[in-house]
Amino acid sequence: MKDRSSHDTSSDKSREKEASALSAVTLIADGMIVGIGTGSTAAYAIAELGRLVAGGLDILCVPTSYQSEMLAAQQKIPITTLSEHPKLDIVLDGADQIDRNLVAIKGGGAAHTREKVIAHAASKVVLMVDHEKVVPGLDHEVPIEVLPYARTLVERGVRALGGIPELRMAARKDGPVVTDNGNFVIDADFGTIDDPARLSDELSALVGAIEHGIFLNVDEVHIGTSDGVKVLKRQGLRK
Numbered sequence: 635m636k637d638r639s640s641h642d643t644s645s646d647k648s649r650e651k652e653a654s655a656l657s658a659v660t661l662i663a664d665g666m667i668v669g670i671g672t673g674s675t676a677a678y679a680i681a682e683l684g685r686l687v688a689g690g691l692d693i694l695c696v697p698t699s700y701q702s703e704m705l706a707a708q709q710k711i712p713i714t715t716l717s718e719h720p721k722l723d724i725v726l727d728g729a730d731q732i733d734r735n736l737v738a739i740k741g742g743g744a745a746h747t748r749e750k751v752i753a754h755a756a757s758k759v760v761l762m763v764d765h766e767k768v769v770p771g772l773d774h775e776v777p778i779e780v781l782p783y784a785r786t787l788v789e790r791g792v793r794a795l796g797g798i799p800e801l802r803m804a805a806r807k808d809g810p811v812v813t814d815n816g817n818f819v820i821d822a823d824f825g826t827i828d829d830p831a832r833l834s835d836e837l838s839a840l841v842g843a844i845e846h847g848i849f850l851n852v853d854e855v856h857i858g859t860s861d862g863v864k865v866l867k868r869q870g871l872r873k
C-alpha cells in the first residue's frame with residue numbers, strides 16, 4: 635500500500651518529487667498567504683517551508699486537508715483559514731497527471747475538493763510533479779467526490795458520459811474511502827480525455843457530484859527529472 639502520509643519511498647521518483655518541491659518553494663516570500671496541498675510531494679514542500687519558517691520566513695498557510703494541516707503543525711508553520719484569508723497569494727500542490735497545456739488531474743489522496751477551492755482562491759497555482767506524471771494526453775481516472783446519498787445517481791451520470799465509475803475503497807478501513815468532508819469518491823475511467831474542459835463542465839453538472847479532479851487553472855508546474863527541475867508556465871490567461 636502506498637503510504638500517502640509522508641514521503642514516497644521509491645527512490646528516483648521521490649528524489650524528483652523532492653526536487654520539484656524545493657524548486658517551487660523558492661517562489662515563497664515574506665508576507666505571503668500560502669495554500670499547501672496534499673500528498674507526498676506536497677509533504678516535501680511543507681518540510682522545506684518548515685525549515686524556512688524556523689529560519690525566519692514570515693508566512694501564513696492554509697492547508698487543503700487534515701494531512702497538510704498535521705504536517706504544517708508538526709513543522710510549526712503558522713496556519714490560518716480560508717475564512718480569515720479568502721485571498722491567497724499562491725498554492726503549492728502535487729498532481730496525479732498533467733498535460734502540456736497545464737491541465738491536471740488531482741485527487742489521488744481524495745483531497746481534490748479542498749484543493750480546488752484553494753486553487754480558485756489563490757492568485758497563482760503551482761504544481762509539483764515527477765516527470766512520469768507529464769503526459770501528451772490525459773488518461774488518468776478522474777476522481778469525483780460525491781455525496782454518499784447520491785452515489786448511484788452520479789455513477790449513472792458518469793456512465794452516460796462514457797466513463798466507467800468505481801467507488802474508491804479504503805485501504806485500512808472496511809468499506810469506502812470517506813473524505814475529509816465526509817463524502818465518498820468515485821474514480822471515473824474515461825480512457826484518453828480528448829477535451830478535458832468539456833468533460834470538466836459535464837462532470838460539474840452532475841447533481842450530487844461535489845467536485846471532480848480536473849484542474850484547468852494551473853499557472854506553473856515544476857517537474858522533477860533525472861536532469862534537474864524543468865518549469866512550465868501557462869501562456870496567456872488562466873481559466
Ligand code: 5RP
Pocket residue numbers: 638671672673674675676727728729730739740741742743744745746749
Ligand atoms: C491529493 C492529490 C495529490 O496532490 C496527488 O494525488 C499527488 O500525490 P503525490 O504527490 O503523493 O504523488 O491530488 O488529493
